[in-house]
Amino acid sequence: MSSYLRFLVAGLIGFWLLLSGYWDNPLLLTLGAFSIALTAYLASRIERHYPLKSVTRMLFRLPAYGSWLLIEVIKTTLDVTKCVWMPSRYPISPTLDVVPMTQKTRVGKTIYANSITLTPGTVSVRFEAGGHLLVHALTADSMDDLKAGVMDSRVTAMEKQ
Amino acid sequence: MELILDVLSWILLMGGAFFGITGAIGTLRFPDFYSRVHAGSVTDTLCALMIIGGLILQAGFTLVTVKLIMVLAFLWYTSPAASHALVRAAHHMGVPPVLLPKPDARSKTREGSSSKP
Amino acid sequence: MFxxxxxxxxxxxxxxxxxxxMGPSxxxxxLAVNMFGTKTVLFLAAFGFLTGRPxxxxxxxxxxxxxxIGIIAVLRFVETVTHTGTGADD
Known part of the structure; x- marks a missing residue:
């Protein structure tokens, strides 16, 4: 049993107990144990084909990255808000371009692409060959911010050993 | 104390409503599908965060707060996956994006075209 | 306030x-239905506070x-239908 699966089971037990709220009903506890065992079995079957190596380490680094991402989301949301309410002063300039990414692991790439999509103003369209990412941006400025590579280097630092 | 909490949650709830309406107006106003996705993701991120933050301030430290945080976590994990799947499917199907140059370059061309007639 | x-x-x-x-595509x-769904989630949460039933x-x-899950399922459906060319009216 890998450390990833142990984390998953512990998290699922806490999740079930919190959401159900009945800690002494044997029927509900049995159902919960059954669901958790089923989920863990399915996850282990997935993991046999796509092993996740450094996930638990990244899990601990996630809160620091998440708080940075939150500030980034607020800033980019304000940019999009300006484009919506004052279209003459802040005109949009939609761009479709390829952005390099330096992540090695699949989880790192997924986190980077999801962060790009989560911040309003940029959406990752698809992976290109050679470690590149096709991105659609609402303004040319947000595309330039993305190409400066601050978010990219932060995600890459997260997957370091 | 009660008053401060009330004022704070008023601010958060109304801020969330403002960003939600901003995103909704954006989906009406933007010219093509891809830029509408950006407006939609405003309502999924900051609007949800502020409204749920305002509700958490009213709930205090109870099980309700935990459930609210779970709702927010679900929204924040699923909304990028959903909008990425949408954009990827649209790009795969060849929906043409409207691409515009940077504003300073465009204002020059606009002056050039308006001087013609 | 709720x-x-x-x-x-x-x-x-x-x-x-x-x-x-309005569409058009x-x-x-x-996209609009997805937005409607996420706003429904927020509305349900706020409505629970309004009526005092958490x-x-x-x-x-x-x-x-x-x-x-529904959005992903509809997307898959649209993709397969347009691929096979049956009933694509858009």
Whole structure:
């Protein structure tokens, strides 16, 4: 049993107990144990084909990255808000371009692409060959911010050993 | 104390409503599908965060707060996956994006075209 | 204050419905329906506070999950239908 699966089971037990709220009903506890065992079995079957190596380490680094991402989301949301309410002063300039990414692991790439999509103003369209990412941006400025590579280097630092 | 909490949650709830309406107006106003996705993701991120933050301030430290945080976590994990799947499917199907140059370059061309007639 | 939030969320949902009716492509409609769904989750949470019944939060949680699965399922359906070329009216 890998450390990833142990984390998953512990998290699922806490999740079930919190959401159900009945800690002494044997029927509900049995159902919960059954669901958790089923989920863990399915996850282990997935993991046999796509092993996740450094996930638990990244899990601990996630809160620091998440708080940075939150500030980034607020800033980019304000940019999009300006484009919506004052279209003459802040005109949009939609761009479709390829952005390099330096992540090695699949989880790192997924986190980077999801962060790009989560911040309003940029959406990752698809992976290109050679470690590149096709991105659609609402303004040319947000595309330039993305190409400066601050978010990219932060995600890459997260997957370091 | 009660008053401060009330004022704070008023601010958060109304801020969330403002960003939600901003995103909704954006989906009406933007010219093509891809830029509408950006407006939609405003309502999924900051609007949800502020409204749920305002509700958490009213709930205090109870099980309700935990459930609210779970709702927010679900929204924040699923909304990028959903909008990425949408954009990827649209790009795969060849929906043409409207691409515009940077504003300073465009204002020059606009002056050039308006001087013609 | 919860009533005001609920009204604002209803307004947002109405605008999303307008976009869903206007289209023009099927992806615009799916985007609008996705927005409608996430706003429904927030509306359920706020409505639970308005009526003083926090049980609504459980419904909101389940709705958040079902909405996501539903959007993905509809996208798959649209992709396969357009691939095989049957009934693609957009």
């Amino acid at each position: 009533a005001a939030t609920c009204l604002a969320l209803l307004a947002i949902m109405a605008i999303a419905l307008v976009r869903a009716f 099927v992806y615009d409609r799916i 049980d609504f939060l459980d419904i909101a949680l389940v709705y958040a999950l079902i909405n996501f």
